[in-house]
Amino acid sequence: MPHYGQHHGRPPQRYPASAHPRHAVAAAPGGYAIVHAGRQVRIGPVLFWIVVGSVVLLALWTAATATYFAFRDDVLTRLIARQAEMQYAYEDRIAELRAKVDRTTSRQLLDQEQFDQKLEQVMRRQSLLESRTNALGTLPDVGITGSIGKPARQAPITDFGSSSIPKPSPISDTVIFVAPPDREARLESRTPNRIAAGPTQLAKNAGVDNVITKLQRSLDQIESRQVAVLNVVEESFESRARRMRGVLSDLGLNVAQMEAATPRGGIGGPFVPVKTPSSNSASFEKQLYRINISRAQVERLNRTLALVPYRKPVVGEVEFSSGFGVRTDPFLGRPAMHTGLDFRGSMGDPVRATAQGKVVGAGWSGGYGRMVEIDHGNGLTTRYGHLSAINVKVGDVIKIGQIVGAVGSTGRSTGPHLHYETRIDGEPVDPQKFLRAGVRLGGAG
Known part of the structure; x- marks a missing residue:
């Protein structure tokens, strides 16, 4: 009995041989049949759907590939x-x-250079003030007697208004400098990690500035003391010179003539002219x-x-028994x-x-008794009379x-005393x- 597939009650449709398609797919019992040139190939449903799925996937893949190549650029x-x-x-x-590292490093370099410059200025100023202190140390103390004594280097500065001349305190007791570390060693590493590691000495600008300010303030005080010392010494020398010239003039002495006749100080040595300040x-x-x-x-x-x-x-308290001038003679009772x-x-x-002088007379001299005369x-000249002894x-x-000599009562004398004369x-x-x-x-005496 012929099989008509799933078309129950209906005979299969037949086509003339010339009307059959070259390719055709027809349903067959338990699967599908592919007719090609009069030949029929039967395919199961699983294989059919595998083929269909493969075709669909291929089509999707083709579409995706086309889309990818279309939009890949x-x-x-x-x-x-x-x-x-x-x-x-x-x-x-x-x-x-x-750039931040460079700016930070540049700032560090600039800060270091500024610090070095300030420190160098302070150290130069310290050296200058030390040299000035040494120069002041060579100045003598000018006492009220006009004598030149050794300078009191250890005398503290207490009061500028006192009669004593203040002396500047040593700079080394006031300012202590520490040489800065090597700049290149501190700037050897310039990585950000080194910068972010923590604050360095250069980062403490405020502290460095405070230290420099304190040093400069201390040097200012020393310089002001030195200026005060100079002012006191200069005024002392000038007032002393004025007073001595005034005394010589009041005594009726020719100051220029006496200065010219005064023996020069010193003994000898090479001549080194004094440098005049520019x-x-x-x-x-x-x-x-x-x-x-x-001073000279x-x-x-x-x-x-x-x-x-x-x-x-x-020596001792002065007690005059007779003054200079007209008096009543102790022997004759007449003026x-x-x-x-x-x-x-x-x-x-x-x-x-x-x-100072030279003895021009030493012996008995009439009413003077034993007398010494000094030129x-x-x-x-001065004369010393009525001496009991001559030395x-x-x-x-x-x-x-x-x-x-010694006080006596030789010559025309009524008791032990010294007859003292000054002559011009x-x-x-x-x-x-x-x-x-x-x-x-x-x-003083």
């Missing part, structure tokens, strides 16, 4: 652009960080030069005054000229020279305060005039 362009954007952003970030020199150097000139003048005037008999011939001063004393009290140059001889060079060009003048000059100079 845009996708690649966007991907490349995105990658380029990310790369540029990364490079910009790196460049920004690198117009560009600091005020300290100029003032120090003026002080040295005034005071020393020359001191040598001149060493030949002026303004000191007392006896007579007394050419000197009588200093009351005890027998054997030492009699001292009132100025001080420039027409000045010098003619031609001896006498120093100030040297004992020339052989004419007696009041010795109290010279003693008052000694008081003005602050001279």
Whole structure:
């Protein structure tokens, strides 16, 4: 019995041979049949759907591939652009960080250079002030007597208004500098990690500035003390020179002639001229030069005054028994000229020279009894009479305060005393005039 497939009750449709399609798919019992050129190939349903699925997948794959190739250029362009954007952003970030590192390093270099410059300025100033302190240390103390003594280096500065001359304290006791570490060693690493590791010494700008400020403030105080010392010393020398010239003028002495006749100080040595400060020199150097000139003048005037008999011939309290001028003669009871001063004393009290000079008389001299006469140059002479003993001889060079004899009562005398005379060009003048000059100079016996 012929099989008609699934067409129940209906005979299969037949086509003429010429009307059959070349390819045809017809349903067959339990599957599908493919007719080709009159031949029939039967396919099961599983294989059929596998073939259909494969065709569909191939079609989808073809469509996807076509779409991919159609749009791949845009996708690649966007991907490349995105990658380029990310790369540029990364490079910009790196460049920004690198610039930040460079700025930080440059700032560190600038801060270090500024610190080094400030520190170098402070150290140069310290060295200058130390040299000035050494120069001030060579200045003598000018006492009220005009004598030149050794400088008191350890005298503290307490009061600028006191009579003593203040001395500057040593700079090393006030400022202590520590040499800065090597700059290249600190700037050897310039990586961001080194910068972010923590604050370094250079990062503490405020602290460094405070230290520099304190150092400069301390140096300012030292410099002000040095200026005060210079002012006090200069004023002391100038006032001393004025006072000594005034005393010589009041005594009726020719100051220029006496200074010219005064022996020069020192013994010898090579001649080294004093350097005159230039117009560009600091005020300290100029003032120090003026002080040295005034100091030399005071020393020359001191040598001149060493030949002026303004000191007392006896030690201790002065008690005059007779003054200079007209008095009643103790022997005759008549007015007579007394050419000197009588200093009351005890027998054997030492009699001292009132100025430097040379002994021109030593022996018995009429009413003077035993007498010593000293020539001080420039027409000045002194006489010491009524001595009980003479300790010098003619031609001896006498120093100030040297004992020339002893108080006595030889010659025309009524009791132990010293008859003291001062003469200018052989004419007696009041010795109290010279003693008052000694008081003005602050001279002690």
